[in-house]
Amino acid sequence: MISKFIFNNQYLFEELSLYEKEMLQKVMQIKNYRKNETIFTEGTIPNGIFFLKEGKVKKYKVDNDGREQIIYIYNAGEFFGYSAILSNDSYGDTTQAIESSVIAFISKENFLNILDQSKVFSKLLLKSLSHEFSVMANLMTVLSQRTVRERVALSLLILHNKYKTDFLENKIYITLSRTDLASMVGTASETLARILHDFREEHLIVMEGRKIHLTNLEKLTRIVNVYR
Numbered sequence: 001m002i003s004k005f006i007f008n009n010q011y012l013f014e015e016l017s018l019y020e021k022e023m024l025q026k027v028m029q030i031k032n033y034r035k036n037e038t039i040f041t042e043g044t045i046p047n048g049i050f051f052l053k054e055g056k057v058k059k060y061k062v063d064n065d066g067r068e069q070i071i072y073i074y075n076a077g078e079f080f081g082y083s084a085i086l087s088n089d090s091y092g093d094t095t096q097a098i099e100s101s102v103i104a105f106i107s108k109e110n111f112l113n114i115l116d117q118s119k120v121f122s123k124l125l126l127k128s129l130s131h132e133f134s135v136m137a138n139l140m141t142v143l144s145q146r147t148v149r150e151r152v153a154l155s156l157l158i159l160h161n162k163y164k165t166d167f168l169e170n171k172i173y174i175t176l177s178r179t180d181l182a183s184m185v186g187t188a189s190e191t192l193a194r195i196l197h198d199f200r201e202e203h204l205i206v207m208e209g210r211k212i213h214l215t216n217l218e219k220l221t222r223i224v225n226v227y228r
Contacts, residue, residue, distance in 0.1 A: 031105060033102075055101025083129055174211065
């Protein structure tokens with residue numbers, strides 16, 4: 001059930017041939033981003049796409065009242081920013097590094113040239129866009145129909161999946177800030193704090209400073225599924 005709320009395109013690069021990978025690597029311009037540094041802003045015209053080599057990046061929108069809603073978190077190995085170029089439109093959201101990150105930039109001209117030369121890459125991007133749209137639709141439904149408690153449980157499960165690639169050991173820590181977690185859930189920080197306290201009292205999570213470790217995935221999943 002949780003899988004329909006989780007999107008990633010890490011498979012894109014891995015499924016390319018060696019020749020196609022080399023084409024991309026040759027035109028990549030590497031840049032280091034500090035924590036909280038913006039990569040691109042909603043409404044601006046795209047001049048290329050991005051490949052996250054190290055770190056994590058949040059994708060978010062800001063409503064008319066200035067409130068931030070995180071709609072996705074990118075992991076290392078994912079491409080982003082390409083949908084605006086493919087649709088010949090401005091960026092529909094803002095992206096920002098949530099930890100120190102290494103990001104490769106591929107210019108629009110180089111990106112379109114590679115698409116012309118690689119049918120495989122084109123098909124993979126279309127597949128990725130279709131999957132992303134489906135996941136975003138599911139997440140928007142959750143925000144409008146589920147309780148805050150359910151949304152917190154779902155967000156923690158999604159983040160558990162995102163952060164598990166960072167650790168070889170069994171204990172997986174979610175290190176997203178409380179402000180960003182509240183933004184992802186779509187609630188106030190005070191409400192989030194109360195629910196996290198309840199989850200800790202129910203032995204569903206352990207909190208070590210700003211880090212969160214999920215101790216009962218089964219019960220958290222049942223909270224998401226309640227009455228569904």
